[in-house]
Amino acid sequence: MKKQNSDNLQVTCPCCQAKLVVDPVFGAVLSHEAPPKAAPNVDLTDAQKILAEQNRQREDKFSDSWFQEMNKEDILAKKFEEAMKKAKDALRLLLFALSSTPTASPR
Numbered sequence: 001m002k003k004q005n006s007d008n009l010q011v012t013c014p015c016c017q018a019k020l021v022v023d024p025v026f027g028a029v030l031s032h033e034a035p036p037k038a039a040p041n042v043d044l045t046d047a048q049k050i051l052a053e054q055n056r057q058r059e060d061k062f063s064d065s066w067f068q069e070m071n072k073e074d075i076l077a078k079k080f081e082e083a084m085k086k087a088k089d090a091l092r093l094l095l096f097a098l099s100s101t102p103t104a105s106p107r
Contacts, residue, residue: 008030009022017035022028042050068075 007024009024011020011022012018013020013035019033019035020029021031023030
């Protein structure tokens with residue numbers, strides 16, 4: 001089977017502007033040339049503002065994480081107290097329900 005370059009289709013992708021060479025018989029992509037990447041359109045003053053904002057966000061996340069870590073013991077203690085209250089209330093309700101049901105008399 002002999003390849004002839006003139007028989008192949010050269011197509012430009014409408015989405016990314018990549019150049020493709022496609023075999024018309026098999027529909028296979030024979031080669032792909034990526035589009036040139038555009039340089040970022042960012043001014044240096046904008047870049048400085050973006051970096052400062054990212055730094056502030058990192059600092060905020062770190063402060064929140066630090067606060068959670070430093071107060072973890074207190075938070076867990078409060079959660080435990082609340083769970084104990086719920087367990088005691090559930091036990092009281094269960095005991096009340098058991099005491100208020102009539103028992104069958106033995107024959």
